[in-house]
Amino acid sequence: AMTPHTGYGRALARETAKRFLFTQLLIMYANEKFALAHRGQKAMLFFSPHPPMRQRALNECISDAFYRKLFMSPCLSGWDEGEAKHQYMILCHQVLSRSHLNAVMKMREAGIITTNLVMMPHTSNISLANNGTHVSMGSRKMTRLLHDPASGFTPRHEKCMGDLVAKIMEHFLPLFVTTYSAAPYRLAFEDFHPEQALGFLPHQLDYTHLRMLWRRWRKKAKNKFCGQALTPFGPPLIDQIVGGACRCKGDFIPDFRLIDYPVALLSTERSASQDGRLHNDRRLKEDLDMMGIFDKRMSVYLPYKLREFEVMGFSGFEARYYSQFEQFAGDLGRATDLQMLLNALAFKLIASGACSHQHIPDTPFVESERRQILFGTAIGIPTFFVHKDTPNRFLRAILKKTKNTRTSHRYPGYLRVLHQEYRLALLAMIREEAAELVEGFGFGDLLGDLELRLREPAKYGASGRLTAGILAKGGADSPYDMSAREFNLAAERYYREELRQEQISEGWQYVAEDIQAMAAGEIPLSLEMREEVNAILGTQEVDGFLRQTRDELLGDSLGPENAARLLQLMIIAEDLDTKRQKQTL
Numbered sequence: 001a002m003t004p005h006t007g008y009g010r011a012l013a014r015e016t017a018k019r020f021l022f023t024q025l026l027i028m029y030a031n032e033k034f035a036l037a038h039r040g041q042k043a044m045l046f047f048s049p050h051p052p053m054r055q056r057a058l059n060e061c062i063s064d065a066f067y068r069k070l071f072m073s074p075c076l077s078g079w080d081e082g083e084a085k086h087q088y089m090i091l092c093h094q095v096l097s098r099s100h101l102n103a104v105m106k107m108r109e110a111g112i113i114t115t116n117l118v119m120m121p122h123t124s125n126i127s128l129a130n131n132g133t134h135v136s137m138g139s140r141k142m143t144r145l146l147h148d149p150a151s152g153f154t155p156r157h158e159k160c161m162g163d164l165v166a167k168i169m170e171h172f173l174p175l176f177v178t179t180y181s182a183a184p185y186r187l188a189f190e191d192f193h194p195e196q197a198l199g200f201l202p203h204q205l206d207y208t209h210l211r212m213l214w215r216r217w218r219k220k221a222k223n224k225f226c227g228q229a230l231t232p233f234g235p236p237l238i239d240q241i242v243g244g245a246c247r248c249k250g251d252f253i254p255d256f257r258l259i260d261y262p263v264a265l266l267s268t269e270r271s272a273s274q275d276g277r278l279h280n281d282r283r284l285k286e287d288l289d290m291m292g293i294f295d296k297r298m299s300v301y302l303p304y305k306l307r308e309f310e311v312m313g314f315s316g317f318e319a320r321y322y323s324q325f326e327q328f329a330g331d332l333g334r335a336t337d338l339q340m341l342l343n344a345l346a347f348k349l350i351a352s353g354a355c356s357h358q359h360i361p362d363t364p365f366v367e368s369e370r371r372q373i374l375f376g377t378a379i380g381i382p383t384f385f386v387h388k389d390t391p392n393r394f395l396r397a398i399l400k401k402t403k404n405t406r407t408s409h410r411y412p413g414y415l416r417v418l419h420q421e422y423r424l425a426l427l428a429m430i431r432e433e434a435a436e437l438v439e440g441f442g443f444g445d446l447l448g449d450l451e452l453r454l455r456e457p458a459k460y461g462a463s464g465r466l467t468a469g470i471l472a473k474g475g476a477d478s479p480y481d482m483s484a485r486e487f488n489l490a491a492e493r494y495y496r497e498e499l500r501q502e503q504i505s506e507g508w509q510y511v512a513e514d515i516q517a518m519a520a521g522e523i524p525l526s527l528e529m530r531e532e533v534n535a536i537l538g539t540q541e542v543d544g545f546l547r548q549t550r551d552e553l554l555g556d557s558l559g560p561e562n563a564a565r566l567l568q569l570m571i572i573a574e575d576l577d578t579k580r581q582k583q584t585l
Contacts, residue, residue, distance in 0.1 A: 008333075008340060009335070020045075020047075024507075024553075026567070027044065027045055028556075028560075030043060044496065044500075046499070047325070048324070049130055049132070050257065050492075053485065053492065064093070064094070067093075067124040071129065072090075092128055096127055096262065097125040099262070101123070103199075103203055107195060110210050110211055112210065112214050117233065117234070127260050132181075133181070134320050135339060136318040137316050138316035139316050142315040143314045146309040158309060162308070162315075163275065163306060163357075164346075164355070166274055167274050168349060169346055170371060171373075171395060173373075173374045174373050175427070175450065178254045178457060178464075179454065180453070181322045181324055181325050182254050183257035183323040184252070184254060184491060185256030186251070186253075186479055186484035187250045187253065188240075188243070188483065189223055189230075189242075190236050190240050191232075192221060192250060197217075199259050203293050204263065204264050204265060204266050204371065205368045206266070206369075212384070220251065220380065222251065223251070250484050252479040255377075255378035257323040263303050263321065264302055265284075266364050267363075268288070269363070270287065271286070274367075281300045282296070301320070303371075305318045325462065326465050327502075327503075327506065328503065337441070337446050338450065341434060342430070344441075345433060345437060348434070348437065360393070361391045366392050381419070382418060387415075388414065398429060401425040402417060403425070404418055405421070420454070427447065470491045471490075473490045473498065474487060476490075508550055512546050514573035515570075518572070518573055523577070523580070524576075529576075545565075549562050549565075549566050
């Protein structure tokens with residue numbers, strides 16, 4: 001439970017770290033107990049925002065049906081109807097693979113593809129393997145009101161308010177990208193075909209914004225020859241020869257996962273996804289189904305999504321824009337705090353009348369206009385463009401606070417906005433509008449920490465820290481000092497080795513605190529529970545046991561006996577902690 005007593009985001013980070021460690025212990029136990037290590041095999045669990053390079057290569061060689069048999073998304077755990085979920089994941093893979101193919105036609109219509117020679121995407125798409133980290137928050141008050149028919153608060157009210165909160169939140173999402181989570185990735189010159197690099201963006205942006213983003217991305221990439229931006233135009237072998245001869249290095253993307261996965265499907269002219277009307281998502285899915293973009297049996301993909309009471313059993317919101325966290329407490333915990341603060345700010349703006357559905361019209365162009373900022377931040381381009389007469393009054397209010405904004409010379413009628421200045425304007429707006437919320441939540445240092453991440457991203461931002469770890473692993477000073485393949489393989493090794501060990505160590509610290517508190521009597525134990533703890537430890541002192549298991553754990557040499565003992569202590573501590581939290585609610 002996220003309460004002042006448990007520390008909001010810190011509580012979520014602590015639980016996530018302990019679950020990660022618990023899973024590591026189970027795997028270590030299985031490797032030895034089931035003789036996997038004896039037979040030359042080893043199961044391993046680690047966080048990674050991208051599918052392995054070898055999985056991508058294999059995907060190019062096999063059919064989509066065979067790929068589904070080999071690799072199925074691991075998110076089947078925890079479902080009561082596992083077979084139904086399995087079929088749903090098969091549907092998702094089929095639909096996204098088809099949707100990626102249909103995106104090529106949209107790029108042709110947008111004028112991005114101007115010739116008949118294209119690199120057709122493979123019939124099997126692997127983006128389901130990198131759908132990121134989702135953080136859901138529920139409201140006890142809204143859930144209680146919706147559960148009580150006499151309250152007068154109905155699903156219609158929930159939908160109207162929830163959609164508006166989501167629209168407001170979308171303007172603030174660039175604050176999270178690369179600061180708290182990231183997915184550093186290198187694209188080689190031969191990967192820079194628009195039909196490959198742009199991924200699902202044609203289904204998420206209006207043609208105008210898609211063209212603007214692609215032109216700016218081409219300018220940013222290191223694919224220039226004699227001052228002219230080049231794009232690959234032929235089979236991979238020819239592109240490799242041309243790229244090598246012209247010394248084209250491709251590009252470095254701070255958060256490629258947000259580009260390679262469908263994050264925010266664009267509404268249609270007749271069916272908006274966030275206009276506050278009940279079942280608007282069903283109408284949009286029917287439209288997208290007929291267009292070959294989506295399937296009406298699937299859940300609509302949005303970056304910040306209302307979790308409806310009648311569907312989930314609680315009322316709240318789900319954030320789906322997080323990629324890779326370097327730290328549990330430092331990144332996941334802080335991001336969750338900011339998410340909670342901004343969610344509360346959105347409700348405050350609605351309650352005060354400062355923002356309504358009329359302030360943020362529900363048209364595809366307005367949706368695309370605000371979401372292009374999220375994608376541009378993920379790519380790392382410096383600017384975006386907003387129509388000077390945009391009907392989005394909420395965005396106009398933010399732009400008034402944004403420095404160094406000027407009229408675009410290239411696009412008449414548009415304003416040229418710097419991503420960095422826009423994010424600093426969002427920070428200024430939060431400080432101005434949410435001062436009492438910051439004080440009420442006890443988030444005194446949260447905004448100062450965010451400013452450091454924005455102003456010194458290489459040192460404090462998640463993207464900068466992850467990239468530094470990858471470069472250290474690869475023995476390079478810059479992402480461009482290595483080929484795209486070398487950088488991405490170094491990233492895989494870093495996630496699998498150094499980052500995994502750091503996150504195991506962080507989880508261990510929380511578990512050790514629980515066990516020490518239990519042994520010291522800070523967590524009251526019944527006589528029966530005390531006897532169980534003594535039986536697990538035997539004659540060994542708690543501190544000695546913790547030192548021994550920590551060294552073995554970080555050395556990847558923890559035996560099944562000590563793993564089992566540590567698991568038992570974790571279960572006891574977690575049970576006691578759960579009971580204690582219920583008493584404080």
